[in-house]
Amino acid sequence: MQRKVIAPALLAVLLCGTMLMVGCPKKNTAPVFSSFTATPNDSVLMPTAVVTFKVAATDEDSDSLTFTWSKSAGTMPVTYGDSAVWTAPSAVGVCTVSVKCSDGEAEIDTSRVVRVRAWLSGDLDGLTPDSTYLPNVGTTEIPFTWDVDDPFPPGAIVDSMLLTMAFDDSDSLEMEQFYVYLVSPAGTELLLYDGVERTNLDLEQYTVPGFADEAVTGTWKLKFVRNNPSGRNGVVEECDLDVTYKY
Numbered sequence: 579m580q581r582k583v584i585a586p587a588l589l590a591v592l593l594c595g596t597m598l599m600v601g602c603p604k605k606n607t608a609p610v611f612s613s614f615t616a617t618p619n620d621s622v623l624m625p626t627a628v629v630t631f632k633v634a635a636t637d638e639d640s641d642s643l644t645f646t647w648s649k650s651a652g653t654m655p656v657t658y659g660d661s662a663v664w665t666a667p668s669a670v671g672v673c674t675v676s677v678k679c680s681d682g683e684a685e686i687d688t689s690r691v692v693r694v695r696a697w698l699s700g701d702l703d704g705l706t707p708d709s710t711y712l713p714n715v716g717t718t719e720i721p722f723t724w725d726v727d728d729p730f731p732p733g734a735i736v737d738s739m740l741l742t743m744a745f746d747d748s749d750s751l752e753m754e755q756f757y758v759y760l761v762s763p764a765g766t767e768l769l770l771y772d773g774v775e776r777t778n779l780d781l782e783q784y785t786v787p788g789f790a791d792e793a794v795t796g797t798w799k800l801k802f803v804r805n806n807p808s809g810r811n812g813v814v815e816e817c818d819l820d821v822t823y824k825y
Contacts, residue, residue, distance in 0.1 A: 607638040608684035614677070622693045624733055624825055625668040631690065632661040633677050641681035650674040651694075666694045697824045699737060702729050704798060704819040709746070712802050712812040719761070721799040722819050730795045734825040739786040741820075743770070743800070746813035748779045756804040760819075762789055763796020770800075783820075794823045 613634040623629065635643055647654060647662040651673045656663040664675055676689035704722030712718055741760065745751055755773035768788050771779055798819055804812075 604639075606641075606681070606683045608686055609635045609637040609641070609643055609679050609681050611635050611679065611686065611688050614688055614690060616690060616692075620692070622695050623666045625666060625670075625694055625697055627666045627694075627733065629664050629666070629675075629692070630661060631664060631675055631677070633679070633688070634660065635679045635686075637681050639681065641683075644680050644682075646678045646680070648676045648678075666692070670694055670696050698731075699822065699824045700731070700734070701820065701822050702726075704821065706800065706814070706817040708816045710814050712804060712814060714804055714806050714809040714811070716804065718802045718804075719799050720802075720814065720817075721797050722817075730823060731825045732795075734794045734823045735791050736789045736794050737822045737824045739789060739819060739821050741770075741781055741784045741786050742818040743779065743781040743784070744815040744817070745779045746815060747810065750810045751812050752777055752779055754804075754806055754809050756802065756806065756809070759801040759803075760786060761799050761801050762792055763794075763798065764792055766792060767801070786819075794821060 611633060613632075615632050617630045617632075618627075620627075631647075633645065635645075637643055645657075645660050647657050649664060651669075651671060652667045653665045654662055654675075655665075662675075662677070666673065672691060672693050674689050674691050676687060678685055678687040680686075702724055704724050706720045706722055710718065710720050743758075752773070756771075757769065758771040758779070759767045759769055761767050766789065768786065769776060770781070771777070798821075800814070800817060802814070
């Protein structure tokens with residue numbers, strides 16, 4: 579009986595044909611990044627700046643993609659798959675924000691480098707009108723105005739503030755109970771006078787607490803709340819708000 583020997587080349591063809599008939603395993607193709615953006619798109623940032631990073635990736639096999647974010651410094655409290663919100667550190671330095679993309683088998687990564695500069699600072703005085711009448715009943719708000727149209731750089735925050743405030747006939751007014759507040763652009767209110775615990779209406783270079791690191795851009799104002807029909811007429815003189823800011 580003659581035994582037939584199948585040549586190796588023919589065997590390979592037969593095996594491949596069989597695999598094609600039953601289905602050959604498909605080779606995985608790794609995903610590819612198509613973009614990596616930052617908003618704002620600055621290579622040099624102020625300390626504690628907030629940046630939103632976003633990547634886009636494609637996968638030839640239409641596999642589901644997952645993203646993993648990391649950073650060399652700063653904080654990243656929120657990630658949304660292909661995007662992440664990053665807060666720069668307060669210290670000067672070079673930071674790297676990285677992201678990995680995986681299709682379950684293959685993984686790719688990319689990163690962006692940003693530099694955090696030192697704080698810059700400035701100083702500006704805001705003034706109220708020379709004199710403003712305060713009715714015995716009602717709320718009066720007096721905004722501070724600056725001597726330039728765009729007084730503060732973008733992202734500026736409060737470092738410190740000094741307030742000077744004066745009233746006509748302050749001795750008589752200080753016998754009454756009413757309320758005086760300093761109000762920030764964000765709506766934060768600081769009680770300056772209530773006639774009970776805070777009894778000094780005339781303030782000279784008073785160090786204002788409670789607003790450190792708050793955004794400085796916007797309208798700062800004094801708010802007066804009076805509810806005494808028999809009270810004395812009051813006039814608040816020109817007030818000065820000296821703001822030292824950093825950005």
